[in-house]
Amino acid sequence: MTRQNSLASTERVTILRHASTVVVGQLAVMAFGITDTLVAGHFADTALAALSVASAAYITIHISLMGLLQALLPVWAELRGANRYADVGRSFRQALYLCAVTVVIGMWALLFPGPLLRWTQVPFELQAQVQDYLTIVAFGVPASLLFRLYSTLNQSLGKPKLVTWVQVGALAVKVPLSILLVLGIPGWLDPMGLVGCGWATLVVNCLMLGLAVWLLRTQDFYKPFQIWAPMEAPNAATLMRFLRLGLPSGLAIGVEVTSFTLMSLFIARLGVVASASHQIVANMAAVLYMVPLALSIASSARISYWLGANQVHKARLALRTGLGLVLLMCVGLSGLLWTQRAALASLYTQSPEVAALAATLLAWLVLYHFADAIQVFCVFALRCYDVTLLPLVIYTLLLWGVGLAGGYGVAYAWPDGVAVQSWLTPQSPLAFWQTSSLALCLTACLLLAVLWRVAYRQRPNTPHA
Numbered sequence: 196m197t198r199q200n201s202l203a204s205t206e207r208v209t210i211l212r213h214a215s216t217v218v219v220g221q222l223a224v225m226a227f228g229i230t231d232t233l234v235a236g237h238f239a240d241t242a243l244a245a246l247s248v249a250s251a252a253y254i255t256i257h258i259s260l261m262g263l264l265q266a267l268l269p270v271w272a273e274l275r276g277a278n279r280y281a282d283v284g285r286s287f288r289q290a291l292y293l294c295a296v297t298v299v300i301g302m303w304a305l306l307f308p309g310p311l312l313r314w315t316q317v318p319f320e321l322q323a324q325v326q327d328y329l330t331i332v333a334f335g336v337p338a339s340l341l342f343r344l345y346s347t348l349n350q351s352l353g354k355p356k357l358v359t360w361v362q363v364g365a366l367a368v369k370v371p372l373s374i375l376l377v378l379g380i381p382g383w384l385d386p387m388g389l390v391g392c393g394w395a396t397l398v399v400n401c402l403m404l405g406l407a408v409w410l411l412r413t414q415d416f417y418k419p420f421q422i423w424a425p426m427e428a429p430n431a432a433t434l435m436r437f438l439r440l441g442l443p444s445g446l447a448i449g450v451e452v453t454s455f456t457l458m459s460l461f462i463a464r465l466g467v468v469a470s471a472s473h474q475i476v477a478n479m480a481a482v483l484y485m486v487p488l489a490l491s492i493a494s495s496a497r498i499s500y501w502l503g504a505n506q507v508h509k510a511r512l513a514l515r516t517g518l519g520l521v522l523l524m525c526v527g528l529s530g531l532l533w534t535q536r537a538a539l540a541s542l543y544t545q546s547p548e549v550a551a552l553a554a555t556l557l558a559w560l561v562l563y564h565f566a567d568a569i570q571v572f573c574v575f576a577l578r579c580y581d582v583t584l585l586p587l588v589i590y591t592l593l594l595w596g597v598g599l600a601g602g603y604g605v606a607y608a609w610p611d612g613v614a615v616q617s618w619l620t621p622q623s624p625l626a627f628w629q630t631s632s633l634a635l636c637l638t639a640c641l642l643l644a645v646l647w648r649v650a651y652r653q654r655p656n657t658p659h660a
Contacts (some may be wrong), residue, residue, distance in 0.1 A: 213493035220359035247474035251459035265447030276503025305333035331393030487568035525568035573642035598634030603625030
């Protein structure tokens with residue numbers, strides 16, 4: 196028992212050290228969005244509403260593609276656990292081909308968002324601002340996705356600090372640049388409004404990629420992996436393995452993200468106050484999400500490392516330790532959010548109407564975050580065991596079916612008179628947060644049961660190539 200406690204303590208420290216570094220970097224990236232939200236909100240409520248729609252479209256497309264690349268984390272963590280260092284570099288170079296495909300898809304979708312905006316019936320007066328913003332950020336997609344590949348490599352190798360330094364440094368550029376471009380300087384630079392956020396994002400993405408390439412070239416840590424060996428021709432077998440792991444994961448993240456971000460596009464029909472207040476709560480949800488996400492990344496790296504080293508019992512220990520940390524953190528954050536929801540809402544806006552509605556939405560975010568934290572950990576851990584298709588099915592049925600479609604039905608098609616006896620709130624953004632919270636609770640319960648069944652089934656040592 197003493198030895199078991201010692202191993203658990205060591206694993207806990209390792210996961211926390213990794214996760215704390217990741218969360219600092221992720222929060223720095225999230226601060227990009229917070230900065231844009233605060234600056235746009237102080238520029239005009241219409242700019243904040245347009246940002247809500249534009250960021251929803253951008254995140255829907257961009258995060259889905261990033262998820263496909265991030266799904267490769269267990270591949271490289273297992274190879275490292277098996278001491279196959281040169282194979283890590285070879286696998287990373289093959290992943291560049293996959294990254295190139297995601298770049299083409301991402302740029303095309305962002306440059307031509309018209310069908311999505313018309314389908315979701317985004318108000319016409321917002322569409323021009325939204326399209327201008329998306330056109331600018333589309334040209335930052337290559338840099339952003341390549342940096343995500345670099346970030347995933349570092350996380351799989353247990354070296355997230357190099358990524359975090361870059362992200363924190365980029366934040367120091369992003370904040371003043373967004374303020375300068377959006378609000379302008381009287382007598383020197385005219386305010387650009389929402390497109391200023393887009394230009395600042397483009398510049399920062401290019402800067403981060405440049406620093407990542409420089410680190411790969413100069414840091415001794417990467418030498419054993421032979422990252423800069425000559426580029427091989429595409430290997431069909433390797434790329435098919437990537438697709439079997441990454442495609443369901445990317446699609447699952449796409450379903451998860453769209454169930455969240457399409458809320459913004461549908462809520463836009465309810466007016467500027469509803470859209471602006473939802474943007475505040477969505478931004479806070481994304482910030483809170485970074486903590487369980489970081490713990491999930493760190494835990495999955497450890498689980499895959501031990502599986503690659505053929506230490507199944509240590510992989511299970513890492514699983515239990517990581518889940519315990521996620522539960523502890525999300526309880527604390529949910530409690531803090533509940534007590535400070537009014538103050539947080541007022542921080543984002545000068546409009547009393549927007550702040551009041553946002554504070555009400557934040558109360559539902561407490562339940563939403565708790566369930567979200569559990570389910571994201573389960574999804575990351577299931578990837579370590581090559582289980583990616585089932586989460587996609589569960590996400591599609593519950594997050595789209597119960598959460599998004601249910602919220603749409605309640606918000607726009609709920610029969611008159613029924614709302615009096617119901618805890619649901621029609622004709623309000625509350626409807627989407629209520630049904631989405633329910634969907635996430637069901638999702639978390641199902642995925643947790645699947646994870647426990649899979650993890651405690653004996654698994655042979657078969658590191659990915």
